[in-house]
Amino acid sequence: MTDAATDLQLMTLDVNGEEHEVLAESRRTLVDVLRHDLRLTGTHVGCEHGICGACTVLVDDRPVRACLMFAAQAEGARIRTVESLSDGTDGCELSDLQQAFSAHHGLQCGFCTPGFLMLAEGFLAERPDASKEEIREVVAANLCRCTGYQTIVEAIDGCAAARRRAGKEK
Ligand code: FES
Numbered sequence: 001m002t003d004a005a006t007d008l009q010l011m012t013l014d015v016n017g018e019e020h021e022v023l024a025e026s027r028r029t030l031v032d033v034l035r036h037d038l039r040l041t042g043t044h045v046g047c048e049h050g051i052c053g054a055c056t057v058l059v060d061d062r063p064v065r066a067c068l069m070f071a072a073q074a075e076g077a078r079i080r081t082v083e084s085l086s087d088g089t090d091g092c093e094l095s096d097l098q099q100a101f102s103a104h105h106g107l108q109c110g111f112c113t114p115g116f117l118m119l120a121e122g123f124l125a126e127r128p129d130a131s132k133e134e135i136r137e138v139v140a141a142n143l144c145r146c147t148g149y150q151t152i153v154e155a156i157d158g159c160a161a162a163r164r165r166a167g168k169e170k
């Protein structure tokens with residue numbers, strides 16, 4: 001529903017499994033709605049024009065740059081942000097992927113980390129058997145000024161290997 005005078009639009013967004021009603025301008029980006037309207041500030045904003053990947057979230061399981069998408073375009077889709085990764089089970093506040101980033105020193109300042117986590121989460125769901133070479137190609141989509149990328153690749157590869165081992169044990 002749009003108010004023509006103000007261009008305000010009432011939208012319903014499914015974020016991390018919860019429905020949210022948001023009244024926002026139709027040109028408001030998804031990342032702005034996530035951070036400012038829903039207070040999900042784990043998603044970061046860097047370049048604001050699709051280059052750095054800091055704003056990466058999952059939309060219907062696919063990594064998307066939330067600064068390039070209008071929030072209204074995400075109506076009807078399942079949106080996942082970095083806040084969805086850990087459910088706090090097993091007494092641990094971090095997901096297996098987050099733990100792998102920690103164990104392999106896949107972050108330094110951490111500004112880029114939510115974007116890399118969601119990029120990797122989406123990629124591993126689709127390609128659980130990905131090679132290190134493929135992981136290297138995927139992480140090239142996002143920018144990190146600190147790590148030199150090698151430890152990010154090791155973290156994602158380590159998480160994928162652990163998930164495969166766990167899958168075989170089941
Ligand atoms: S803030 Fe979206 S790609 Fe940089």
Ligand code: FES
Pocket residue numbers: 106107108109110111112113143144145146147
């Ligand atoms: S850890 Fe600092 S930009 Fe990536």
